[in-house]
Amino acid sequence: MKNAAARTEQIIEQPARVRALRKLVEATADGLWPAIELSRPYIDGTENLPHDGRFFLVGNHTQTGMGEAWLTSLAVRRAIGTRVRPLTERGMGSMPGPMGDVLAACGGVVGTPENATKLMQNNETLLVFPGGGREIGKFKGEEYQLKWQGRAGFARVAIANDYPIVPFGYVGGDDIYHSITPRDSLLGRLTEKLGLAVTGKPDMTMPLVRGIGPTLIPSPQRNYLRFGQPIDTTQPAGVSDDEWVQTVKKTTQTAVENILRELQDIRAEDPFRQLNPLAWRDAVQPQAAVS
Template sequence: MTPLADIDQITNPPRRVQRLRPVVDSVLDGLEPVINLYRPYVDGLENLPRDGRFLLVGNHTQGSGEVVLIPYFVRREIGTRVRPLAVSTIRYTPGLLGDALAAYGAVVGHPDTARELMRNNETILVFPGGGREMSKFKGEEHTLLWNGRAGFARVSVESDYPIVPVALVGGDDVYKSVFTRDSVVGRFSTSVMKRVTGKPDMGLPVTRGIGPTMVPRPQRMYLRFGPPIDTTKPPRRNHDSWVSDVKARTQEALEQSLAELLDIRRNDPYRQLNPFAWRNATLPDAG
């Protein structure tokens, strides 16, 4: 399979990208007041391996807050830069925006790029659900839409790379989908996106924010980093069977974290971050 990115540029980016890194880092550091304003609930940071050698496997949401929150809290906790495996279209992102994404750490989501990052013991982030999981229809909130994808498990097993499952609740409530996937509107949207993208599982749901508008609904984010999953294959264990087992264990851990975070949120009186209650919006009890 032909790689979708210049492998050498993953660990040795152009000088212009290297010059942008301090700027991007400063911007990320400057996000702290904004993130604190939303009082995110975060637990499990003690589960992050201190050497930074692990693959974060997360769930995508409609609000996409996980793309910022996960790298932010990992960097703050252990000081490593997270390398998100992004959609292949970033390969064609021109100019300053493309350089900024590279300085942020994003690379094309492809097995070859993941292997290269693992050879260099980097901290990697992947969302197996991809774009389909970001475009959820009504009733699909807080679920994993992986469609059987197990590439992350296969590459991790090949490299004996630990997996840290990371779950986010709240992002699917920033915007609400109006129709289900099997509705007339949902089927039409999926059909159109199939013709446009060539992918049969993509759709473009009709969403709304506050009321009928696209103003995002204020929601507290609930983030959990689970215990690392060892991917080292036991002796005499069939390779494909072990890959399936690692994928299943990761999915089960994420689904369990999502369920537990939903329970925590259910008992949180400040989950919707009413502006008049911000000053008193204490963090919920994990117990």
């Protein structure tokens, strides 16, 4: 118990080596931003981010896995100067050695209720993908679908700490590769069985995919990111705990799904959606960015 408490304390007061590495990570990210801007990422809704940094970002995973976490965290820090603390699955968040230090320097912590509560008590900005790894491997027709079945922990911990939730959506990552088969096809079912045999988890399947043409070369895609309006998690009088948890979860999921539909509509009309250099000047931009 003492060691567990010490590890929990270290997510706030990180070791000196991690603090030094954090400075290097942030300097590198800032140095790379001009190059990132050349791809003109579509970033909208930053005016919805509470400037005190006291909020919980909740959004969708795509095939890129870490790409959306990285862009979301960087966009928040550039908008309001706040460090984002991604909540990760236990295997990734507890990696030993240099890789674990890099993840910690990027703000990552194991996504337990205890760790989330500690961060909220310190008024930090948190980020979570309730679908976890289940949203990374998508079969044909599952692009940008949320897989939050049974995942309400984010709502429960936000309510317990009176923390507002900022829903966000990320589009582009599920277009880098395209699944070849639907989940219920023969190949799809075989892939699921193979995934279960390898990982022991039926929802962690990696389907057969293609990139450019029939190859595995990734298809260039523009990134689209939108932050929605904060969701108040203050529990009303007369509403049971379980009922309010489910209400907050459903409200958040609906908000993310609406954002994803809006971004896909924007992407469909964007001549720069596949990073065609000839269409760079015609890239669709958020209304607030139009001078």
